[in-house]
Amino acid sequence: MKALILALGLSLSVTGMAHAAGASDTDQERVARWNDLKKEIFAGKTIEPSETMVRIDAPKRAEDAALVPITLAMSDKDKVKGVSLIIDDNPTPYAAHFIFGPAADPGEIKLRVRVNNYTDVHAVTETKDGRFFESKQFVKASGGCSAPMGMSDEEAMKGMGDMRLKFGEATPGKPAEATLMIRHPNFSGMQMNQVSRDYTPARFIQKLDVSYGDTLIFHMDGDISIASNPVINFGFKPEGKGPIKVVASDNQDGRWEKTFEVPSASN
Amino acid sequence: MRGAANRREALFGGFCLCCLPTLGRSAEGFAMDEVGPGIFIRHGVIADASAENNDAIANIGFVVGKESVLVTESGGSLVDGQWLRGEIRKRTTKPISHVVLTHVHPDHVFGAAAFTEDKPVFIGHASLREALDSRGEYYRKRLVDMLGADKAGSVVYPTLEVKDAAEIDLGDRKLSFHAHGKAHTNSDLSMLDSQSGLLFPADLLSVDRIPSLDGSLLGWFKEIEKLKSFGATGGIPGHGPTRVELEPAFAAITGYLAALRDQTRKAIAADVPIEKAVKTVAMDQRDKWQLFDNYNTRNVTQAYQELEWE
Numbered sequence: 001m002k003a004l005i006l007a008l009g010l011s012l013s014v015t016g017m018a019h020a021a022g023a024s025d026t027d028q029e030r031v032a033r034w035n036d037l038k039k040e041i042f043a044g045k046t047i048e049p050s051e052t053m054v055r056i057d058a059p060k061r062a063e064d065a066a067l068v069p070i071t072l073a074m075s076d077k078d079k080v081k082g083v084s085l086i087i088d089d090n091p092t093p094y095a096a097h098f099i100f101g102p103a104a105d106p107g108e109i110k111l112r113v114r115v116n117n118y119t120d121v122h123a124v125t126e127t128k129d130g131r132f133f134e135s136k137q138f139v140k141a142s143g144g145c146s147a148p149m150g151m152s153d154e155e156a157m158k159g160m161g162d163m164r165l166k167f168g169e170a171t172p173g174k175p176a177e178a179t180l181m182i183r184h185p186n187f188s189g190m191q192m193n194q195v196s197r198d199y200t201p202a203r204f205i206q207k208l209d210v211s212y213g214d215t216l217i218f219h220m221d222g223d224i225s226i227a228s229n230p231v232i233n234f235g236f237k238p239e240g241k242g243p244i245k246v247v248a249s250d251n252q253d254g255r256w257e258k259t260f261e262v263p264s265a266s267n
Numbered sequence: 268m269r270g271a272a273n274r275r276e277a278l279f280g281g282f283c284l285c286c287l288p289t290l291g292r293s294a295e296g297f298a299m300d301e302v303g304p305g306i307f308i309r310h311g312v313i314a315d316a317s318a319e320n321n322d323a324i325a326n327i328g329f330v331v332g333k334e335s336v337l338v339t340e341s342g343g344s345l346v347d348g349q350w351l352r353g354e355i356r357k358r359t360t361k362p363i364s365h366v367v368l369t370h371v372h373p374d375h376v377f378g379a380a381a382f383t384e385d386k387p388v389f390i391g392h393a394s395l396r397e398a399l400d401s402r403g404e405y406y407r408k409r410l411v412d413m414l415g416a417d418k419a420g421s422v423v424y425p426t427l428e429v430k431d432a433a434e435i436d437l438g439d440r441k442l443s444f445h446a447h448g449k450a451h452t453n454s455d456l457s458m459l460d461s462q463s464g465l466l467f468p469a470d471l472l473s474v475d476r477i478p479s480l481d482g483s484l485l486g487w488f489k490e491i492e493k494l495k496s497f498g499a500t501g502g503i504p505g506h507g508p509t510r511v512e513l514e515p516a517f518a519a520i521t522g523y524l525a526a527l528r529d530q531t532r533k534a535i536a537a538d539v540p541i542e543k544a545v546k547t548v549a550m551d552q553r554d555k556w557q558l559f560d561n562y563n564t565r566n567v568t569q570a571y572q573e574l575e576w577e
Contacts, residue, residue, distance in 0.1 A: 059542065063564035067572065069542035110540065143405065153401070155453075164576075168538050179538075181575065229572065233540065 023118040023142070030120050033088050034136075037122075041086065041094060045132050047124060052076050053133035054083060054125040060137075065144030067227045068115045072123050077107040079127040085111070087225050089119035091145055091190060095225035101216025105175035105235030109218075112227040114144030114188065145188045145224065153200050156185035156228065161256035163246055167263050176238040180210065181231050182248055182256075188224040205230055206251045212262070213242030238262070297323065299354055302503060302510035303463035305331035305440070307358070308339070309351065310509050313476045313557045316343060316374060318413055323347040325374045325470075326509055329355050330460060332437020335364035338387070339458065339467055339503070342378020344410060345420030349381040363387050365435060367444075368425055369469035369505065370452045371398040372481070373406040379423035390433070391425025392446045392454040399424060429456060445497075447471065449483040450490040459497055466499035466513060474507025474516050477523070477556035480566045484528055484573055491517055523552050531570040532577070541571045 025033075038047060057071035074080045082099040083106070095113050100106040115121075118141070124134045160183055168177035182205060189202025208220040217236045236244075243259040299307040308328035316322040322343030329351070330337045336355055342348040355363065366382045368391040369375050376399070379389060403422035410419035427433065429446040436442075440462050447455040451470045458467040470478070471490055480487070495517060502513045526549045534544040545567045553559045 057542075063545070064568045067541075067568055069540065071542070110542075112541070143409070166538070183576075229576075231541075231575075 023140075025118075030088065034120060034122060037086060037088060037093055041084070042124065042132060047132040047134045049135060050133040051135050053080070053127070054123045054135050056121055056123050056135055056137040058121055058137050058139050060140060062115055062139055062141035062144075065115050065141035067112050068139065068141055068144065069110065069112050070121070071108060071110045073108050074106055074125055077105065079129070080106045080125050081128045082126045083109065084124045084126075085113070086122040086124070087113060087115060087119055087139075088122065089117040090114070090225050091116060091188075092223050092225060095223055097221045099219045101211065101218060103212040103215040103217045103236050103240050105237055106218075107175065107235055108233075109235075110231075110233035112231055113225050114227055115139050115141035115225075116145040117142055144227075145190045153185070153187075156187070159183040160185070161248070161254065163248070163256065163258045165244060165246065165258075165260040170238060170263065172238070174238070175235045176262075177233065177235050178244070179231060179233045180246060181229065182208075182246075183229055184248075184250065184254075186222075186224065186226055186228045186230060190224075201252075203250055203252050203254075205248055207247075207249045208232075209245075209247045210234070211245050212236055212240035215240055217244070297350070299328065300509040302328075303460070303465050303501075306339075306460065306463060306465065306503075307331075307354070308503055308509040309354070311343075311374070311506055313506065315558070315561060316410070316413060321346050321414060321418065322374050322377065322410065323350070325505055326503060326507070327351055327375075327378065328503075328509075329363075330437065330440070330442065331359055331361065332440035334436075334438030335362045337365040337367065337435070337437055337442060338363060338382060339367055340369055340375050340378075340469070340505075341366055341382065341423075343374035344377045344414055344418055345380050346414070346418045347381075348378025348420065351378060352381050352385075364437065365390055367391075367456065367458060367467075368395060368423070369456050369458075369467075370454045371395060371402055372452065372470065373410060375469065375505070376423065377406070377410060377420035380420045383423065388427045388435070389423055389425045390427045390429065390435070390444060390456070392456045393428045393430040394446075395425050395454040395456075396428065398452065398454045445493070447490045447493065448486050450487040451478065451480070452482045455482070455490065457494060457497075459499060464499055464501070465510070466494065466497060466502035468494050468502055468504065470505035472502065472504040472511075472513075472516055472520060474504040474511050474519070475557050476506040477559050477562045478520055478566075479562050480524075480527070480569045484524060484531075484570045487524055488521070488528075491521060519555070523549065523556065526552050527566055527570050528574070531567060531574050535571065535575050535577075541568060544571055 055073045062068040084097045085095045086093050087095050120136050122136045162183040164181040166179045170176045187200050187203040204224050205222045210217045243261050245259045247257045249255040297309050302308050311325040327340035327342050342351050363385040366387045366389050429444050433444045443459045445457045530548040545564045548567045
């Protein structure tokens, strides 16, 4: 709940700033913006730069601003407790916050986001001993938040809440990989209907819990920067018992739950 | 004789009606090709929209009937539409009775505002209104940023909305319309001219310029079959030469779309993530299409999103 308030509070406080942001900003302006964001999100914490603790892989120029694939790689994964993704110049910069559970393999997480401008993208990991590390990547893209995902709201809502979980090739004893797909428009609230001058209200996956049996793999707080039909790729420890359970909820009281049997590892 | 030719050139803005249709771009800029009896088409440059080209990148033109004129595509901006209107008025004083809005993309609809004074029937797909509602303003802003407010144009809605099929008459010249299922976009409208037998598939057919996927990849195959069933042999693609033989042109676009479909499916089946798939899928098609690097990545992204739910 705390993360949610932070995310929404953030969207209000930086709206004016986001308007001013653009492709022509100087490095100094970008650094100043990040410093402001850090103050709001990680109040008072010292954040050290480290590519080992977190590295962002993103296309330098996104061909489709409404779907920008992002990989967060955390090579010192045993220390990692959680990771945040911040897209500095998006209207709601705080895109996602992951907390990893005991069943996670937090070496790598992938997701797809919207990018509304030429922007720095920051990732911040929190370690189990309470330290914070950051890294960044610059992404050239524009219009991802206001670009409508399709041509019709009704169509975008089709099958909302359908889920799939695809498992990667499993090797006994090694971390396994899975890709979660959720049908959901993740309306950003910035897509305008020209006639009514109304915006399609924001409707997005806000909370996501993925667990293996009774053990948490990860919890995610999400926001409008996550692309429609969210797809999240994650690692988990394969020694758990029971099915993988996914519980997703959005900001309009939508709630969906599904369990998936884990295929047994082949030798 | 020489003087007469010059006078004639002056009259027709550098384009002489009896000259080769392949004349295409004249020194002054664009020219119209007469691709069939009473059918004039301007070749759109194979480029992305820019301040230099006024978004005049689609093949636009008009058809002249006994009574009136139909605009096959309006142009990519107000100035592009105004230019087309000028070309029409150089050739005929007949009223402009119809303007076709072939689909939601800006290079095809933002010239429409140039024709509002003619009070034509604006013909569009039944889904075009909603598509313009959701994207029109976004497109308009981007055009304003690029060209300035005075040149960009505004969103014009269809007044004749085609759900399935429709027919109109320009005076001894019947034109039939077909509203297609989701393919290039969700609002693709094709037109068949009864007099010449020429098909106007708009962007359901792109020649030389890489097709852009913004509707449904699987749907596109279906709609190409539909277009073939109309039996036309020649047509006017949305981009590329102003007139082509349809059979090889459909074969070429189907070749690209099939590569996109098959290789994307293969990538998904092999757990190749989207960010890697965009670098490999359909790369064997690269030499066959202009602007390949500008659009293939986006096409793969679209295809991947569609096919990963299969």
